[in-house]
Amino acid sequence: MGKPIPRPGIMDIAAYVGGKHSVAGVDRAMVLSANENPLGASKKAVEAYRAAADSLYRYPDGGAHALRDAIGKRFDLDPARIVCGAGSDELIALLIKAYAGPGDEVLYSQHGFLMYAISAKSAGATPVAAPEKNLTADIDALLAHVTENTRMLFLANPNNPTGSCLPSSEVRRLRERLREDVLLVIDAAYAEYVERDDYTAGEDLVQDFDNVVMLRTFSKIFGLASLRLGWAFASPAVTDVLNRVRGPFNTSTAAQTAGVAALADRAHVEASQKHNSRWRAWLRQQIGGLGIEVPRSDGNFILMRFADRARADAAYEFLMSRGIITRLMGGYGLADSIRVTVGREDENRALVAALAEHRGAK
Ligand SMILES: Cc1ncc(COP(=O)(O)O)c(C=O)c1O
CATH class of the missing domain: 3.90.1150.10 (Aspartate Aminotransferase, domain 1)
Structure with missing residues (x-):
């Protein structure tokens, strides 16, 4: 059998x-x-979550319009270039599903977040880890591990679990030396905790280059881990791709309304x-x-x-x-x-x- x-x-x-x-x-x-x-x-997010109980029988807004508008206002970004997901985990998986497959390599740094390798394998792609120096991503090592098969490079900044963080000049150097057909994904799940003057979460690079994506989450400082809510800011072309491959209702009404309230509770x-x-x-x-x-x-x-x-x-x-x-x-x-x-x-x-x-x- x-x-x-x-x-x-x-x-x-x-x-x-x-x-x-x-x-x-x-x-x-x-x-x-x-x-x-x-x-x-935030107590306001909890209230918004409770209020969403009244519309449990309705499908959510598949385009998460109010949430994307609120994110856009808060971070001064074009909402049309924002895609929400069920946690940044889902967006990592969707990006890999869309841009890498069998024979392709997904590059990340040695102690990078585990979901990069897991999602690469589940798409049939090959995860490749570049060595770090002092538990910190090494831009030169990452660049040295780019091959003709590399399709994507993931950089968590700050990184989990090492806590190390690269200045924006280093991340820009990485992008400038990277082939234009390699998608650079900057995972800034912990951006709100960084206190360094030389840090940016990556939105500046997304504005300047079409092959950069920034990922953010509501699971950390916004305290909404259980609701599964994250977002990507990307070029119009990458945004279009994500909207084609994501589920039509991938974020719930409860997550969207709690997310809007959490953003407002500065x-x-x-x-x-x-x-x-x-x-x-x-x-x-x-x-x-x-x-x-x-x-x-x-x-x-x-x-x-x-x-x-x-x-x-x-x-x-x-x-x-x-x-x-x-x-x-x-x-x-x-x-x-x-x-x-x-x-x-x-x-x-x-x-x-x-x-x-x-x-x-x-
Ligand atoms: C670097 C990094 N990226 C992404 C995630 C996933 O977060 P989310 O809850 O948004 O899926 C985590 C969670 O720990 C993380 O540490």
Whole structure:
């Protein structure tokens, strides 16, 4: 008997495993595993979400017009060049589906976000990782790995899970040296957390060049991870392609209306930025003080680097035993590291206390 067989490459995919949200035997775990906003969603967005319950029986606006207009106003971008998706994850998958297939290469940097490789494989394309320097994307290495088969290059800026970030001059240099038929996707999921003067999220490059796409999300600072909402800003040609390949109703009414409300609540975004800035610095300093290496991060998380995998695993298990959920980074080629989201004040203090206790116990 025959059986349905998926296309070549599909069974090579190691399915993405999201951050855990519970620990057996612990009632209220501290969830620092998924880079969510510890202040939650804007109350105004929650209200808008509740109001959307009245129209559950209606299809959403497939063009997400009000949301795209609101994004356009807020970021000073042409709404006609914005496409919304079910998280930036969906937009990553759609871009790859549209621009790469068997025999094509999708390039990204060594410790880049996992969904680039997963989506490349699911489209039958070949993921290619270029080495990093000091846990930071290396523009020259990326350029050196471009071949005649390269169709797309993904750069998360800042990158998850390393937290490293490139200045806009470096990203521009990458684009200027890249072949014009290679699509450069700048994934700026953590843009709102960056405090460097030399940073842009990539919209300037999209305005200047037709082969650049910027991706953004409502899952991080806007605190709407559960609603699955992201957006792309691209050239008219790439926008047209995305609109052809996306599902006709790929974002829900609840997500669209909550997204509009979240954009309008500037105070919540500012409070989230301030909170992150303060506690990210505090965590880095406190955890560094315990002898654990913590590289600079421009995101809403930090990476804790241990001497080896065994020490990282032991620290992870100890934190779990204290009800603190973090994330091991073996899937990113960083088996000696743990990523921790900047949490609420009580969570951050509990984390540092538990790490100190663990060190004392050794
Ligand atoms: C760099 C990066 N890009 C994209 C995403 C996906 O976000 P979304 O929730 O919008 O699908 C994440 C989520 O962690 C991320 O870290």
